[in-house]
Amino acid sequence: MRPFTYQRANSPAEAAAAVARTPGAKFIAGGTNLLDLMKLEVETPQHLVDVNHLGLDQVQPTPERGLRIGALVRNTDLAADARVRRDYGVLSRALLSGASGQLRNKATTAGNLLQRTRCPYFYDVTKPCNKRTPGSGCAAIEGVSRDLAVLGGSEACIATYPSDMAVAMRALDATIETVDGAGAVRTIPIAELHRLPGDMPEVDTTLRSGEMITAVTLPPPIVGRHVYRKVRDRASYAFALVSIAAVLGDGHRRVAFGGLAPKPWRVEAAEAHRTAQEIADVALAGARPTRQNAFKLTLARRTLAAVVEA
Amino acid sequence: MSDATWFLGVAAFSRRGVIVSAGAAAAATSAPGIVSAEPPAKAGEATVAVTLVVDGQPRRLDLDPRVTLLDALREHLHLTGTKKGCDHGQCGACTVLVGGRRINSCLTLAVMHDGDQVTTIEGLGSPERLHPLQAAFVKHDGFQCGYCTSGQICSAVGMLDEIRRGVPSHVTEDLAQVAYSDDEVRERMSGNICRCAAYPNIVAAIREVHEGAVA
Numbered sequence: 001m002r003p004f005t006y007q008r009a010n011s012p013a014e015a016a017a018a019v020a021r022t023p024g025a026k027f028i029a030g031g032t033n034l035l036d037l038m039k040l041e042v043e044t045p046q047h048l049v050d051v052n053h054l055g056l057d058q059v060q061p062t063p064e065r066g067l068r069i070g071a072l073v074r075n076t077d078l079a080a081d082a083r084v085r086r087d088y089g090v091l092s093r094a095l096l097s098g099a100s101g102q103l104r105n106k107a108t109t110a111g112n113l114l115q116r117t118r119c120p121y122f123y124d125v126t127k128p129c130n131k132r133t134p135g136s137g138c139a140a141i142e143g144v145s146r147d148l149a150v151l152g153g154s155e156a157c158i159a160t161y162p163s164d165m166a167v168a169m170r171a172l173d174a175t176i177e178t179v180d181g182a183g184a185v186r187t188i189p190i191a192e193l194h195r196l197p198g199d200m201p202e203v204d205t206t207l208r209s210g211e212m213i214t215a216v217t218l219p220p221p222i223v224g225r226h227v228y229r230k231v232r233d234r235a236s237y238a239f240a241l242v243s244i245a246a247v248l249g250d251g252h253r254r255v256a257f258g259g260l261a262p263k264p265w266r267v268e269a270a271e272a273h274r275t276a277q278e279i280a281d282v283a284l285a286g287a288r289p290t291r292q293n294a295f296k297l298t299l300a301r302r303t304l305a306a307v308v309e310a
Numbered sequence: 311m312s313d314a315t316w317f318l319g320v321a322a323f324s325r326r327g328v329i330v331s332a333g334a335a336a337a338a339t340s341a342p343g344i345v346s347a348e349p350p351a352k353a354g355e356a357t358v359a360v361t362l363v364v365d366g367q368p369r370r371l372d373l374d375p376r377v378t379l380l381d382a383l384r385e386h387l388h389l390t391g392t393k394k395g396c397d398h399g400q401c402g403a404c405t406v407l408v409g410g411r412r413i414n415s416c417l418t419l420a421v422m423h424d425g426d427q428v429t430t431i432e433g434l435g436s437p438e439r440l441h442p443l444q445a446a447f448v449k450h451d452g453f454q455c456g457y458c459t460s461g462q463i464c465s466a467v468g469m470l471d472e473i474r475r476g477v478p479s480h481v482t483e484d485l486a487q488v489a490y491s492d493d494e495v496r497e498r499m500s501g502n503i504c505r506c507a508a509y510p511n512i513v514a515a516i517r518e519v520h521e522g523a524v525a
Contacts, residue, residue, distance in 0.1 A: 003354025006375035006421055032417045035378070036398050046353050048375070050422055076411075080477040085485040096480045100501025101469060103399060105411045106418060236480065236500035 001038050008050045012214050013183045015051045020181025020210025022047045027212060029072060030106040032099075033115040041125060042132055056214055059083070065220040068177075071110035071213045075099070075165065078109060088218060089226030090245050094168035097230045100237050110213035113166055113176070113193065116204065117159035117262075118239055119148060130156045131201040141290070147241065150289040150296050152261035157201030158290070161194060161263050162239050168228055170264035171245040171256040175217045181210035187217075194263035201262075224249025229307050230258075231299060242300045244307050255279060255304070260296060276305040358421045364389065365433025375421050380404045382420035383430060391431040391460045395503075402502035405461040405468075406430050412468025414501075431460035434467065442522060443467060446515035454506035462502045466516050469498045470523070490520050 009015035019025040024046030028034055037043035056070035059081050067083060078084060079095035099107060121127045121139040128137035140148055140158055149158045169190050176188040193205055207213070225248040232238040243258035256266035270282035280301045287297055357372040362379075364387060371386055380397075383389045383406070392415060395403030399417040406415045407429040435441030443463045446452070453459045476488045481497040495516050496509075504512065 001376045004375060005353045005356065006358055006419070008424075028419075028422070031419065031422065032399055032414070035417050035419070039397065048419075052422060076472070076477060080475075085478065089485060092478065092485055093480075096478060096482075100399075100402065101472065101479075101498050102402060102405055102412050102414045102465065102501045103417075105468070106413045236497050 002041060002044045002046075004045050005047045006050065007047070008053060010053070012051070012054055012056065012179045012212055015049050015054065016179050016210050016212040017181045017183075018047075018049045019212070022049075025049060025210075027051050029108040029111045030074070031111075032103050032107045033111065037116065037123075040123060042123060051212070062217060067218045069109050069216045069218070071108060071215055073109045075104040075107045075109070075112060076101070078165075079104070087221035088168075088172060090171060090228050090247055091165065091168040091218075093226070093228035094164040094230075094243075094245055097228060097240075097243070098164040109165075109216055112163055113169075113213065113216070114205065114207075115163055118162050119159040120144065122159060131159055131197070131204075134200075134202045144292070145290040146292040147239070148290070148293055149261050150287045150293055151265055151284065152196045152263065153288065154197045154199065154201070156199050157197035157262070159197070159201065159262055160259060161204075161261065163264075164228070164230065164240065164243060164258060166190065166194075167243055167256050167258035167264040168245040169216065169218075170266050171247055171254040172218055172222065173254075174219075176213055177215040177217065178207065178211045178213050180208060180212075185214075190216075190264070191266070197262055222247045222249065222252075222254065224252070227307050227310075229303055231303055242296055242303050244300075244303055246307050248308065253308075255283065255308075257283065257300060260284075260300060276301070276308040279308065280304050360421050360424045362387075362420065362423055362426060362428050364428045365430055371420065373420050375419060377420050378416050379406070379408075379418045379420045379423055379428070380415035383415060383428070386420075389430050389432050392464075393457055393460060395458065395461070400503070401458070401461075402465055403458050403461040405465040405502065407464055407468055410468070410471065412465050429464070429467075431464055434463065441467075442519045443515065446518045447512070450511045450515040450518065451508070452512040452515040453504070453508050458502060458504045458506075462499070462504065462512055465499060465502045466512075466519075469495070470516070470520060472498070473520075490524075492517065 026045040028048045029051050056072040058070045060068045062068050075095050079092045085092045119140055121129045122132050127139040130138050138157055149160045174190045176193050179185050195206055227246045230240045230243040232240055240259035245256045247254040253271050256264050267283040270279045273279045358375050359372050361368050361370045369387055383392050392406055393403040395401035397416045399414040404414055404416040405412050408426050435444045443466050473490055478485045478488050479494055479497050481493050482488055492513050495513050
C-alpha cells in the first residue's frame with residue numbers, strides 16, 4: 001500500500017472541502033472496496049478523509065412518504081430495517097444477495113453505490129486497462145470476457161458495474177443527495193449517477209471532484225410483488241452474472257438488470273410490454289456481446305421469464 | 311474466469327503484497343502525529359495515535375495509517391489468534407467483532423477504530439474456559455488444520471446474534487420471519503472459507519450452541 005495521510009472529518013461539508021482542496025484525496029467509509037484496491041495499488045490516494053463519524057447513519061421517513069437513507073447506513077442495517085423489509089422488499093433482497101455477512105456489516109449505502117468494477121484486468125496492474133490507466137488499452141475485450149458487459153460498453157471498456165443494491169434502487173427511482181467542497185447541495189436521479197464508459201472509462205460517475213453523497217431518498221412505496229433474482233456461479237458470496245430487480249404490480253411494472261452493463265440497466269419503454277420476451281426485446285436491444293459472454297443475453301431472457309411469469 | 315480462479319489469483323497476488331506493505335510499515339517510524347482537520351505535511355512520515363479497546367483492555371498505539379486492524383492486532387499487539395488468509399476480505403480468517411458486529415479486520419484501518427471495542431478469539435475464551443462455540447468446534451471436529459477456525463468462531467458469534475436480532479438473509483423466505491435453520495447458517499457463514507472443507511461439522515457445532523442457547 002502506498003503511503004497516505006489520514007484525517008477524521010467532523011461534518012459532511014468539512015469532509016467535502018478537505019477532499020476538494022487536497023490533491024489525491026479520497027473519502028473512506030466502510031473501506032471494503034477502497035482498501036482492497038489500495039493493497040493492490042489500483043487505487044493510490046495520497047490522503048484519506050474518514051467520513052464514518054458524521055451522523056449520516058439514520059433511515060428516516062420523508063414528508064412524501066418515502067425513506068431517506070443516510071449515506072453511512074450499513075448494508076446489513078438497511079436490509080434489516082423494518083420499513084425497507086415491508087415496503088421495499090426488492091431493496092432488502094438485493095442487499096442480502098450481495099457480499100458476505102462481514103462485508104455487509106461494514107459496507108455503507110454510499111460506498112456500495114460507488115464501488116468499482118470487479119473486471120479482473122482492472123485489478124491486475126500488470127495488464128492494460130483504460131479504467132485504471134487511461135489510454136493504456138483494454139485487455140478484456142480480446143481477453144477473458146465471460147463476466148463482462150454485453151450492453152453499454154465501448155471500444156475502450158466493457159467493465160460491468162458490480163452493485164446489487166443499486167439495481168434495486170434504479171428500479172425504485174431513488175435520488176442521490178450530495179454536498180460539494182463549497183457546501184452546495186444537489187440531488188441526482190440514480191439513473192444519472194453512473195455513466196457509460198465511452199472514451200473516458202476512468203470516470204465511473206457524474207459526481208464532481210470532492211462531491212460527497214450524503215443520502216439516498218426512496219420515493220413512496222410501489223405496491224406490487226418485489227423480486228430480486230440473482231444468477232451467479234456460486235449460491236452465495238459471488239457477483240452476479242445476471243440479476244433482475246423487479247416490482248410487478250397490477251397494470252404497472254419496473255424491471256432493472258444487473259451484471260450486464262457498466263451501470264444498472266433499465267429501459268423504461270420496455271416496461272409497458274406484456275410478456276417477458278417483449279420486455280427483453282426492448283430492454284436488451286443493441287447488445288454487443290463477445291463470444292464468451294453472449295450466454296448472458298440468453299440467461300437474462302430466461303431469468304426475466306422466471307421473474308415475470310412466475 | 312470463474313469466481314473461484316479469480317479468488318485464487320487475487321489471494322496469490324496479495325501474499326506478495328503483504329510482505330511489501332509489512333516492510334514499509336515497519337520502516338515508517340517517526341514522531342507521533344495527531345488526527346486534525348489539517349492533513350500532516352507528508353504521507354508516510356507521521357503516525358496517528360489510536361486507542362483500541364481489545365478484549366476489554368484499552369491499548370494505545372501510534373500507527374502508520376496504513377496499518378489494518380488485522381495487522382494492529384497481530385503485529386503490534388501480538389494477538390496472533392486472528393489469522394491473515396487472503397488479506398482481501400474474501401476468506402474470513404481475519405473475522406473479529408467490533409462493537410459486537412463481525413467484520414473482516416483486514417479491510418479496515420486501525421486508525422478508523424479509535425475508541426472502538428474489539429473482540430478477538432483470545433477475548434471469547436481461554437484454553438481453561440472455552441467459549442461454548444470453541445467447545446462445540448472441538449466436540450464436532452469443526453476443523454482440520456485450524457487456520458480458519460478463529461475466524462469461523464468469531465463469525466458464528468456475530469451471526470447467531472444477527473439471527474437473534476431478526477436480521478434476514480438471502481435464504482429467508484419471508485423477510486418478516488427470521489428463524490434459525492441449517493440453510494440459514496450455510497448462507498450466513500459463506501464469508502468464511504474452510505480449505506479443509508469441515509463445513510458439515512462447523513454447521514453441527516453451531517447448531518449445538520444455538521440449541522443450547524434456546525433450550
